[in-house]
Amino acid sequence: NAGVTQTPKFQVLKTGQSMTLQCAQDMNHNSMYWYRQDPGMGLRLIYYSASEGTTDKGEVPNGYNVSRLNKREFSLRLESAAPSQTSVYFCASSAQGQANTGELFFGEGSRLTVL
Amino acid sequence: GQQLNQSPQSMFIQEGEDVSMNCTSSSIFNTWLWYKQDPGEGPVLLIALYKAGELTSNGRLTAQFGITRKDSFLNISASIPSDVGIYFCAGLRVGTYKYIFGTGTRLKVLA
Numbered sequence: 001n002a003g004v005t006q007t008p009k010f011q012v013l014k015t016g017q018s019m020t021l022q023c024a025q026d027m028n029h030n031s032m033y034w035y036r037q038d039p040g041m042g043l044r045l046i047y048y049s050a051s052e053g054t055t056d057k058g059e060v061p062n063g064y065n066v067s068r069l070n071k072r073e074f075s076l077r078l079e080s081a082a083p084s085q086t087s088v089y090f091c092a093s094s095a096q097g098q099a100n101t102g103e104l105f106f107g108e109g110s111r112l113t114v115l
Numbered sequence: 116g117q118q119l120n121q122s123p124q125s126m127f128i129q130e131g132e133d134v135s136m137n138c139t140s141s142s143i144f145n146t147w148l149w150y151k152q153d154p155g156e157g158p159v160l161l162i163a164l165y166k167a168g169e170l171t172s173n174g175r176l177t178a179q180f181g182i183t184r185k186d187s188f189l190n191i192s193a194s195i196p197s198d199v200g201i202y203f204c205a206g207l208r209v210g211t212y213k214y215i216f217g218t219g220t221r222l223k224v225l226a
Contacts, residue, residue: 102145102214
C-alpha cells in the first residue's frame, strides 16, 4: 500500500552542493511529476514525465534536472544548490493518458534546506 | 503560473457546523480533484470528479463538478476537529498533463 515514496524526507545542503531526490510509485502509472511548495506560492511544477522515456519542463525548471529511470522511478537532481531552492518537494503520479483517469497521488514530501 | 481562484481563503468554524468552499477558473476542465493537506504532510486526494454536474461523496465530504465545467464545490458536513487543515482543488484540461491548483482554504475547527 506504498503509493508514491520519496527519499530523503529531510536534507540540509550547503550552497553549491549537489543532490538527487528519489521517487518511486507502485501504481503502474505512466505520468510522474515533481513540484515544489513554498509558503504563499502554492504548488509549482518543476518537471514532469508523461510516460517512460519522456520528460518536459514545467513552470520552474531552472536549476533542476530529472531522469525517468524506468516506469516506476523519477528522480530530481539539483546540480549546484542555491538558497532559493530551499523548499518542500513533492513527487506525484497519475494514470493520465493511460486510463483517462485524472487522479493525481502525492508522496509525503522532501524538505530541503540550502544554507 | 496559473492558479485557480479558491474561496474562502480561510475559515474558523465551530465543531458540528457545515463547511463550503469553491474553486473557479476561466478555463474548462474535464477533471476536478479535491485534496486535504495536514502540516508537514503531502496532499491527500479526497474526491475526484469527471463529469459536469457530477456529485460525489466520501463520508462527510461531498464535491460537485460545476455545470459550466469552470468550477467545483466541496462541502464538509458536521465538521470535527480533525478536519483542520488546508483544502485545495486541482483541475486538469482534456489532453493535457499539467494540473492547475487552487490557492487553498485553511480550515480551523473550534471545539
